[in-house]
Amino acid sequence: MSLSSITSPLSLECSDADILEGFGGSELGVTVKNVRDAVEECGIICASDPRLKNVLLALDAMDHDRKLTKREFFQAISDNVTLLHRIATKEMVIRDFQSFSTHLDYLKDSVEPETSGQNADYIPTLKNAPSDVFAVAFCSTDGQFYESGQSRQSFSIQSTCKPIMFALALQKMGTDKVLEWCGIEPSGRPFNDTKLMEDKRPFNPMVNSGALMTAALLAAEYPHILENDFPNKEDGAYAKELCDEILLPLWRTLSANGIVGDVGFCRDTFLSERDTADTNIGIAHIMKAQKGLPPNVSTQTMIDFYLRSCSLTSNTATMAVVASTLANGGKNPITGEQIFSVDVVKKTLSVLSFCGFYDNSGEFFFHTGVPSKSGVSGIVFLVLPNVGGFAIFSPRIDKHGNSVRGSLFAKRLMSHFTFHSYDSLSSLSTGCRLDPRYSCDFSRQRDIARLRWALKAGGEHARNFDRLLLNICVRVGLIDGKLDSSVIKMLTSSYESVMCTHLPRGRLEGILAELEHDVAEKALDSMYELVSAEAHSLNDTEKELILAAAVKVTTANHEISDRERSILRTLCQALRVDNCVLDMRLSLWEKELKKGRDRRLSAKAKEKAVDLDLDYAKSLVKKLQKR
Template sequence: MPATKKPGNRQQDSGRSTPGSLPGGSIGSDEFAVGRYGKLFNSFNIDSEGRISAVELGVRLRESGILESDPRVADVWAELRHAVGDKGQTWIDLDGFIGLCKNGGGVVEKSIRGDFVIPDFAALQAEISTIFEGLQSVHGGHVADYIPQLGRVDPEKFGIALCTVDGQRFAIGDADNLFCVQSVCKPINYCLTLEEHGADIVHQHVGREPSGRGFNELTLNSDGLPHNPMINSGAIMCCSLLRPAWEMADRFDHVAETWRKLAGGGAVGFNNAVYLSERRTADRNFALGYFMREHQSFPTGTDLMETLEFYFQCCSIEVDAQALSVVAASLANGGVNPLTGERIFSADTVRKCLSLMSSCGMYDYSGEFAFVIGLPAKSGVSGGLMIVVPGVMGVCVWSPRLDAMGNSVRGVAFCKELVNRFNFHVYDSFAAGEVSGKRDPRRGKIEEEVASTIRLLWAASQGDLDVVRIALATGKDPNSMDYDRRTALHLAASEGHLDVVRYLLDRGASPTVQDRWGGTPLSDAQRGAKGSVVTLLESAAALVV
């Protein structure tokens, strides 16, 4: 067999590979492919034979959030597993690497380039893990014991999973434990009714305003309709609109199949015990149904008992946090599943659904949640919480302990931590996201470093001590430089901002650092005749050994 060629030796290719190398096929003459993928190949550690490690490639994929269960790269992972086998290390030549990139449909290439929506996914994983560990000590709230089966769930269960619109995934804790979606089914059923009937017809039977009342309260709006689709009465109404002429089994299959499509192959099932338990303790939901029928809210010909049974079945659909995060990511991606590329809902349907999730998705806490968190979300009394960061990612938190309003205690606490660390709040783009010290994970390491340096230097030049404090509080080096090697102390000294100069010196800024022209903060202050600053910097410079 021919010896493995080093990158650049592209005269011919027999279609065979050396022992220990992945086969690449007859692509040696494809100079365009060599040019496109050669630089990516060279970003790995290359051995003396001009090959890279299959293990290192697998590590790079996982670090970027591309998991073995991703259907887009199933063939890639299969080849890597087969190659490594029991040997522990197998090498890939350039041809083999190009073949893997092509088999991955662009996912492998984007992963190595860092072209995903979250370029530094490993950093995001670390942040989520830190939040998870910090919430382990939160034990407030109680499980939903008014439904007997839910009351038996271990209250200490806790899992977090996320999926980006590029299919990057991460999970921690009990993210593979199944739980019933309960009220998290409401956004999905609402989307289905919009797809089937359109908004005009749907909202002839259900409103779209927050109720200001309990999620299961016996109340209707001034038109005799449920206030919105995110409370029990509105969800029951949506069930009456879903394929009403079909047999019950077919109606449920329609909903369950939609969940499977949204989850992209994730775990989706049905918990019959919860269904029976909920049905037996559903006096309030029966009362809501009869109340709406009394007000003639339902479409003509609605079978109330069948509608209620259908509603209980939808609430008893079972998922794990990983699957629900992909469902949320499908909504974040405008109705397209990021793992399969399949469009499940139209972008207009998703826009309407997310609008109501933002205003009505968190029971009586919806207004406060919109104010503090600023993200569309839907909670369920099983402890599940589905959060959507539009255009970025979907998140699921599962923790069964609930607060007085029926929301997961740890779930809400997680959301607060998330938006405190990252500028995900819908209005963070208005100044606060630029000066609050929040990070934008949509930027890569280099972009974020440059942006934070610019913020620090600009604040120093303007004498904005508050922003300087915030920048340094987030860990920014006070001696960070621009391309001219000028620091915040150079700029503050040039402009004579004494308070900023004093603060920077107290935080370790060097008074003797030189810019590209040899200028120091002291010489800049002297040139500008900033007397008080000159005196302070002379004292500081004298202390430097």
């Protein structure tokens, strides 16, 4: 019997060797440092994740550098061997979290220069907020966490309170009662429009009229608060108690009880909201006059409760956890608490899909394909069912009230990863976008192995790909009109690393002879035509191999010109690959190139320092000898 089976019911699944190897150990044991490094590498926050609290306490009581025996190790991790097994065997929802984080860093950096839009100006506290703040956070349904920028800076949640209020109303009183008072149709109108549906209901719970009605429904559902000291209490006090007793605890539970930041309340924002609430007051009175309000709820309580909800404060990291809770079917991915039922979350996300981005919801869903919600403070959250939640904060908003950077980041995210709801229709052709839920390296190596085997077996598709790859490498290498030795070396290396076969000199000379009378531009034009004709028959791995080889050839001299970038972009277009894939590849290449230059400069500086030290030592010896 394995030692792991002593502490876990997963004895058939949990192999000692798998876990030890996954933590950088062996049958001889593993160090505490190995375990901590592996946990953090997969995106788990060791310092605050309650799932690993007891495990880490047990491990921290031991010498970090000493190798623990198998028995010591498995006893230490017994409190949550299931999670640690998934970490060790890379079975978390995001398989390679470090690579995923690198891609997110790139996307954030690519969006940061965007400075269009302006702060919401009708609420003083939002108008005066710093405009340049930019933060991105992600929490997977396994609790893997990424954050960048000012992700712990607090802001008011504004309209992102609406889906949570709607979900709570569905859970407390059921779908039929909620829909009796509020519709679920896209309005196509600004979020603060006063128009109602023909039956006098608000269009949906994500516009202000619908959110006000949801607030009234929730207020009516807690009569013990409304009746408390009635009528001796000021009307606004009921809204305060509703917020303090219902919404604040709910939001704190959704966000894992302050693990990455607390949820609070900003009185200044609330007072600013109330001082500028003329439109909301008008909407409340129109709804009362046309359909009425739920029993025992005044317009003042409805308005104040809604405005207090908008004035709750959070941060980007916390909002990512909230979004991930929705992505996880209402179950908090870190605490494991089931907060909303799966049915309630399903209905809430359906409404967010077509109503979450105000009167720009259709266009936004067209590009992103995921449920999302924005707020005029500059917050945007995206819900990726069964994957996780993103939160992006940047105060500058567009004419619809949506964060400019938040919207742009979301669209670029979808052009980089296969997160769109209908990407499953793409089969093997996604334009070389990535799916971090699967091991891309494994899929790529499998496809390459099959391609090489098919080439040896004389497969027609493999032979066509082989010719296409070599033709593209040669034609790209001829950008400057000739192939110099460095380009030929890189060209040969690129081809041979893909096809795992020697490139006969005669094949290269044969292609060059065919192109002897072609000027560089004509050779490129014929390449684009050739690629366009074959693109439909290539899978993502084959397209990526061609693009990677072309990038290697163009960067053989350790630099890339604007013309070469333009040629690679046209090649992407012919391959039907999104340009963001190329941009990411070139960005990583440039970073590696800079690191190489920095290493060389550092080495030269050290050599110079050593020489200076030697010169100083020699001069000191001479002085001593003279004495």
